[in-house]
Structure formats: structure tokens, C-alpha cells
Amino acid sequence: MIPVNEPKIPENAVKYITDAISSGWISSSGKYMEEFESAFAKYVGTKYATTCSNGTVALQLALASLGIKEGDEVIIPDLTIISCALACVYLGAKPVVVDVERNTFGIDVSKIEEKVTPRTKAIMPVHLYGQCCNMDPILSLAKKYSLYVIEDAAEAIGAEYKGKKAGSFGNIGSFSLYANKLVTCGEGGILTMNDGGLYERAKSLKNLAHSRDKRFWHEEIGYNFRMTNMQAALALSSLEEASESLRHKQEMAKWYNTGLKGVRGLTLPETASYNNVHSYWMYAVVVEDNFGISRDDLMHRLKDEFGIDTRSFFYPINEQPCLKRYFGKDASVYPVSKDLSERGLYLPSGLDITKSQVDEVISSVRAISQSGFGC
Secondary structure: OEOOOOOOOOOOHHHHHHHHHHHOOOOOOOHHHHHHHHHHHHHHOOOEEEEEOOHHHHHHHHHHHOOOOOOOEEEEEOEOOOHHHHHHHHOOOEEEEEOEOOOOOOEOHHHOHHHOOOOEEEEOOEOHHHOOOOHHHHHHHHHHHOOEEEEEOOOOOOOEEOOEEOOOOOOEEEEEOOOOOOOOOOOOEEEEEOOHHHHHHHHHHHEOOOOOOOOOOOOOOOOEOOOOHHHHHHHHHHHOOHHHHHHHHHHHHHHHHHHHOOOOOEEOOOOOOOOEEOOOOOEEEEEOHHHOOOHHHHHHHHHHHHOEOOEEOOOEHHHOHHHHHHHOOOHHHOHHHHHHHHHEEEEOOOOOOOHHHHHHHHHHHHHHHHOOOOO
8 A cells, every 4th residue: 555645753753752751841841842943933934933733723823813803804715725714714704715726726816806805804825735826916915905914834844936935925824734744743833924023922822822911811812722842842853854855755746747747638736937946745636537537536446456545635615514604606606626626636745655656656547547548
């Protein structure tokens, strides 16, 4: 069996975690917390970073820190993980969806402005599957309408747009440190920013919002979104290998690009024209009509006949049953998102994947393609 994603345990992981335990600092304070936050901010290129318990609450904490509240609207792409919408809903805000670009999977910047209303407070571009959105037009729109920008860079650690890393453009960058991410601690999240006041507010809100002058006195509603020092120890060991891990992901993409080139009906990922460094968090492909069988049939055959695991793209946000009240009968308005969700899949792309495993995936895809359909 070739898994779709297998975590890589960093070389210093056991050493750092053991040290954290031995120090007695096993909760949300300790040297690894401070070292990891400082090192991650430096890696991304921002002044500050603060950890939290996972990527979903990272988005909620980002919005809460910016003052997003009930009745506000936040523009998000229709093709993304549900966490982006839930972060808005948890605060009483309304997620407003925009269709995506077919070649990059990112939010379609040409369709954002038509969704701006007097209630709009923020735009949340999502750097899906490791590729940055086209940030310049987004930042220009945000400036024009005085909107906040929260970058969901959960899947784009190491990715770059015009020489700057994902998570360094907006008011806040939001990252997941889940087990399948380039930098991981199993479960965890982290926010990046350049505004010191925003940094202090995020730190306060994630730690129950104690009064600055009187501990255990709370003048506003806070959250328990803290990460532990042991998790930070693992995250730091993972961050130390981030450059090596990114190179491996990009090498993996080259293997796939070479091996799958010319397969009829299979659209391979591309790097956008705006000087982008793709991190290839996942090697994502789109199965077109002329491949000969559907995306779902391809996934089933890869697993049943060759023992190769894959994952489909996300379902459109506007079609999620738990969010229907926000969108009504709006589904047909987002044709690109819907089409990609029905055709897209990603192939095994873990940090420990080997050349021989990639070759096996390539030969299996080609075998299915050639079994009566040609390539």
C-alpha cells in the first residue's frame, strides 16, 4: 500500500520532546514554545508568530483578533476546506464565497470585488495545495475597501509569491501544523503578523483573555487555544528540516511531471505566471473527460488494483449541508469550483515518499490510461 501522505519524524524530534518533558514544562510555556515561534516568524519573514492548538482555531483566532463579529462578512474561496467557513460561523460572521481559477485552484481575483458589501470586513485567500494566490490584486482590493486580509497558508508552508513567503502578505497569516504538513507537530496551528498590537491581542485571546492588570479577571470572551511546549519541541525539530522537506516536495513534483507528461486527459499542476514558488504540499491533478474514466473510477482502480491511496479535492463550500442557510440555491454560480471538486484528486505526496513509489504510481496511472483509452 502506498499511502497518500505519511508524516516524516524529524531527526531531533525525540531529543527535543524528551528535553521538554525532563524540564517539567509540558504545558503551554517553555523554551521550545519561544524558540519555535521566533524561528517560524523568521522563516516566514514576519516580526511575530504565535502558536495555537490547530489550524481551524488559527483561522478563528485570526478573525477574532481582527475584531470580526456577528453580522460581518468574510470573502473566501468556494473550493477549500470547511475550516475557512467555520471560522467565520463560530464568530457569527457570514462566509461569502467566490469561484476559483481552474489552473491554480486559488480564489478568482476577478470575481472578488462584486462580492464586496458594506458588511464585508475581510478577504481570506487560501493558498490551496501549495500554490500562492495572486496576492497583488487582493491586497489592492483590500486597500480600496479598507478590508483585512487573512492568508490561509495551511497548505503552503515554504511557498512564495514574488520572492516573499506565504503568510507574510496579509494582516495575518494562518498555518496548520497537522501531521501531513511540511512543518508539523501532529496537531497545531500558528499565526504570523507584523503588527505588534495584533500580536498581543492574539496572544491574549488564545489564553482566555486574562486582564492585563489582574490575572483570572476577564473583561472579554477569550479562548483556550493554547499549544503545548512538547508540541512546540516537535514543531521546532520539523521546522529545522523545512528547507530539505521543501526540496523533496519539489523533486517529487518533477518526478510526477516527467512521468505523467503526455497522459491524455490528465491535467497536471502548473506554477502560476506571477513568479511563484510552488511547495507541492500535494501533487494535485484533474481528470478530464477524455481520460476515459471518471475521477472516482480512477481512484477506485488505483486502490483496488494497485494498492495506491489518493484523495479527492474538497467539496464546494456552498454545497456543504451544514452551511446551506448561508447560500440557499447559490450552487450553480460557482461552476469552476464544482467542476474541480468532481474531477480533482491528489496522488501520494508524503514527505517520506520515494522515487520508486512515485514510479509505481506513475506506471499504475499509465496502465489504467492505456487499458482501452490510450494516452
